[in-house]
Amino acid sequence: MKQFPAFRFNNHTWLEGVALSSVCGLAYYAVFLLQTKLSSLVNFAQGVDLFFAPAGIKLVAFMVAGIWGFWGIAVVGLITAQDVWQTDTMLVHLGNTAIWAGVPYVTYLGLAQLLRLDASLMKLKYWHVLIIALATSLASSLGSNLYQWLVQNRSFDMITSASIAMAVGDFMGIGVxxxxxxxxVRKRSHRNTRD
Structure with missing residues (x-):
């Protein structure tokens, strides 16, 4: 199977890549700060909101900027993890960030191959969005909550309910x-075919 081009570093120069990473990270951080203002309205448990807009920014960064988006999100995710899980060690934060960013990124990579998406996303259809949102939100929430149980931040009996709540919140944020x-992308595609 041919490698999906958005997942290699050589799509951009290093300077472009760092700029993409920075834009993705800053966009995530801005939406995360906004989410903290809304969190009291949609909070289910520590680190779990029933509507989580930053999950949408995270996935869009992966889709648009590929590996560079992943690094921008991962770096900022490490910073924001310290806000959410204040009592954890840096090693726990690193593991959390690897799971939190890595699981949906790898899930998206697999789906992009399966759905035959290209880097321009011109083949992206609305039903693809539903599949991508559902799969990445489920994989991310289950991975994150299992990790939180392993590091003893969540009880085992909370894994199912927290995973479902997190999946719903991520799905809503991703969907938007x-x-x-x-x-x-569809508007741009229609405009290009008319020209």
Whole structure:
């Protein structure tokens, strides 16, 4: 199977890549700060909101910027993890960030191959968005909550309910931002075919 081009570093120069990483990280951080203002309205448990807009930014960064988006999100995710899980050690934060960013990124990589998406996302359809949002939110929430149980931040009996709540929150956040991305891509595609 041919490698999906958005997952290699050589799609961009290092300077472009660092700029992409920075933009993705800053966008995530801005939406995360906004989420902290809304969190009291949608909070289910520590680190779990029933609507989590930053999950949408995270996935859009992966889709648009590939590996560079992953690094921008991972670096900022490490910073924000310290806000959410304040009593944890740096090693626990690193593991949490690896799971939190890595699981949805790898899930998206597999789905992009399966759905035959290209780096321009011109083949992205609305039903693809539903599949991508559902799969990445389920994989991310289950991976994150299992990790939180392993480091004793969550009890075993909370894994199922916290995973479902987190999946719902991530799905809602992903849906808003990735549907918007799909809408923009489709409009651009229609404009290009008319020209």
């Amino acid at each position: 931002f990735v549907f918007a991305l799909a809408f923009i």
